[in-house]
Amino acid sequence: xxxxxxxxxxxxxxxxxxxxxxxxxxxxxxxxxxxxxxxxxxxxxxxxxxxxxxxxxxxxxxxxxxxxxxxxxxxxxxxxxxxxxxxxxxxxxxxxxxxxxxxxxxxxxxxxxxxxxxxxxxxxxxxxxxxxxxxxxxxxxxxxxxxxxxxxxxxxxxxxxxxxxxxxxxxxxxxxxxxxxxxxxxxxxxxxxxxxxxxxxxxxxxxxxxxxxxxxxxxxxxxxxxxxxxxxxxxxxxxxxxxxxxxxxxxxxxxxxxxxxxx
Numbered sequence: 554x555x556x557x558x559x560x561x562x563x564x565x566x567x568x569x570x571x572x573x574x575x576x577x578x579x580x581x582x583x584x585x586x587x588x589x590x591x592x593x594x595x596x597x598x599x600x601x602x603x604x605x606x607x608x609x610x611x612x613x614x615x616x617x618x619x620x621x622x623x624x625x626x627x628x629x630x631x632x633x634x635x636x637x638x639x640x641x642x643x644x645x646x647x648x649x650x651x652x653x654x655x656x657x658x659x660x661x662x663x664x665x666x667x668x669x670x671x672x673x674x675x676x677x678x679x680x681x682x683x684x685x686x687x688x689x690x691x692x693x694x695x696x697x698x699x700x701x702x703x704x705x706x707x708x709x710x711x712x713x714x715x716x717x718x719x720x721x722x723x724x725x726x727x728x729x730x731x732x733x734x735x736x737x738x739x740x741x742x743x744x745x746x747x748x749x750x751x752x753x754x755x756x757x758x759x760x761x762x763x764x765x766x767x768x769x770x771x772x773x774x775x776x777x778x779x780x781x782x783x784x785x786x787x788x789x790x791x792x793x794x795x796x797x798x799x800x801x802x803x804x805x806x807x808x809x810x811x812x813x814x815x816x
Contacts, residue, residue: 637721683781
């Protein structure tokens with residue numbers, strides 16, 4: 554299982570999956586993983602960005618397009634070697650830049666159409682705050698909660714196939730969106746953490762020496778919120794962001810545990 558970690562950049566440096574003491578994510582720290590949007594193609598094909606020629610989110614930068622590598626993906630490899638290969642959620646970056654989740658190559662018929670959760674109404678419509686705690690919401694209606702429910706259903710379907718005599722092994726990829734912005738979480742996950750003023754910032758906030766130009770960002774998506782657009786690089790905003798992204802790790806961590814219980 555994997556979580557989306559797009560904003561792993563110099564000013565935030567999120568601690569999800571890093572075993573930081575203030576982050577409660579034992580499941581993902583031990584058995585899951587975080588990866589950055591721009592390296593999805595690399596992780597899933599085993600090719601470096603310079604080999605794949607995929608450095609950003611661009612509808613024309615699909616690794617199977619003419620002039621690119623057309624490399625075999627991890628789920629495709631399993632599918633071509635006798636596995637039932639099923640994916641859901643944010644495994645590839647959805648859209649033209651992944652050939653729409655690489656649906657023509659990576660997934661078995663049992664995994665199609667590819668499952669993308671319905672958009673939660675508040676996820677992208679409220680630009681007032683980058684962080685927000687839901688009152689009286691368990692998270693089941695959030696995109697990641699819907700993906701988790703779909704994963705549980707698929708595991709049951711695979712179990713039913715096994716009882717019917719289908720002995721094929723399976724590969725199941727479950728991609729959660731969080732801790733991607735906006736940091737909207739059920740209040741219970743916000744309550745797990747101390748106030749933002751007590752959240753430690755990274756000891757070294759500076760970008761790596763000689764970081765390539767393509768790795769820099771203007772943080773356009775982070776600056777669109779009312780409470781961050783003018784103070785994004787300030788210490789208080791950075792502490793709030795670090796606190797929020799840490800809390801946003803807790804939700805996918807919990808639902809990942811629930812999925813694993815069904816294995």
